[in-house]
Structure formats: structure tokens, C-alpha cells
Ligand SMILES: [Ca+2]
Ligand SMILES: [Ca+2]
């Protein structure tokens with residue numbers, strides 16, 4: 001049975017007893033409306049969505065071994081939590097093979113007046129952004145072979161993505177952003193930018209050391225002169 005509680009910080013949480021296995025993710029909202037998401041050294045997995053009442057909902061999801069992440073809001077351990085008045089999101093997942101999905105589910109596109117900042121920490125992380133519209137977007141995935149998917153994302157200001165060391169995969173499909181700065185660092189990295197993206201401002205794409213493959217980059221984006229080694233057709237269909 002679920003128990004619905006209203007907290008002073010405008011959070012609504014749903015309690016149920018769950019064993020601790022996939023680590024703990026702490027959630028809090030500053031008085032300026034920034035939702036802070038803080039993982040631990042375990043493999044944490046969460047889903048962030050927007051509800052039709054404009055609340056942001058964070059749900060715990062099972063990791064690839066089926067272990068559920070435990071959320072923590074104040075002294076409570078809910079399985080999902082809803083927050084009103086969120087204007088920005090700051091995510092730090094730390095070590096472990098983490099997964100974060102920020103997606104439109106059945107309800108609203110995830111719009112934010114402020115910044116969306118995501119730091120996946122070390123190890124092999126998965127990040128999926130689908131139908132998200134923040135004011136600015138900064139992604140960092142650090143060491144580990146990470147996979148980042150950006151689909152139908154609209155950013156008023158700048159987008160910066162740094163996938164760090166090791167063999168990373170970055171898929172960008174339908175990104176509208178004021179500017180774009182991609183750094184893929186060491187390792188054998190792969191980048192797919194779909195031709196449907198629109199970036200009117202400055203574009204900088206750096207494949208880093210090691211082999212960097214790219215596919216389906218729109219000529220209009222003008223990034224062929226970057227240090228990507230070769231075009232590999234079919235990369236975008238992986
Ligand atoms: Ca973690
Ligand atoms: Ca991590």
C-alpha cells in the first residue's frame with residue numbers, strides 16, 4: 001500500500017518498503033527551485049518526468065541487475081517523489097554504472113526555466129534525454145564507457161557535453177540549441193549527429209585522443225574539420 005505524504009519543501013512522496021540494493025539517491029530542492037539529485041558510489045538508476053500539474057517526478061528504477069535504487073527525501077525513503085516549483089535540475093551520480101532517463105512519458109515535456117546540469121561520475125553510465133527543454137544543458141560523463149542519447153531536445157542557450165575518457169557513444173537526434181560544445185576526450189569514441197538538428201550559434205566538436213568516428217553530420221552544421229578520424233556510415237543505426 002502506498003502512503004502519500006506532503007512535506008514542508010513542497011514535495012509529495014510515496015512510501016513503500018524496499019530493500020536497499022541499487023544504492024541511494026538523495027533528493028532536495030533549494031528555495032530557488034533547484035532540484036538537487038545526488039547519487040552514491042553504487043549503480044543508481046532514476047527516471048525524471050514532468051506531470052501535467054507541472055510537478056517534477058523522480059522515480060527509482062531497477063538497474064540492469066534488477067536492483068532498485070532507493071530514493072531519500074529528508075528522512076523518508078520513497079519509491080518516487082514529486083516536487084512543485086522546480087526551475088533547474090542539478091544531478092551528480094558519482095561512481096557506479098548509473099542510468100538517468102529524463103523523458104516525456106505520457107504527460108508533459110520536461111521544460112525548465114533554468115539550467116539542466118548532469119554529472120554522471122565515473123564508470124559506465126547511460127544517459128537518455130528525450131523531449132527536454134531547459135534554458136541551458138551541461139553534461140559530463142567522466143571516465144568509463146558512457147552512452148548518451150539526446151533526442152528532441154531544445155535548449156535556448158548553450159549545450160556542452162564532455163564524455164570524458166574511455167570509449168563513449170554520443171547520439172544527437174533533433175537538438176535545437178543556441179550553441180554546441182562537444183568534447184569526447186580519450187578513448188575510441190563515436191558520435192552520431194542527425195541531420196535534423198539546428199544550432200544557429202557556435203559549434204565546437206572535439207573527438208579527443210584515440211579514434212573518433214562520426215556519422216550523418218549535416219553539412220550545414222560545418223563541423224567536418226574537427227579531429228574526427230573518419231566517417232563511419234551506419235553508426236547512427238547502432
Ligand atoms: Ca552512482
Ligand atoms: Ca557513474
Ligand SMILES: [Ca+2]
Nearest residue numbers: 142144163165
Ligand atoms: Ca567516458
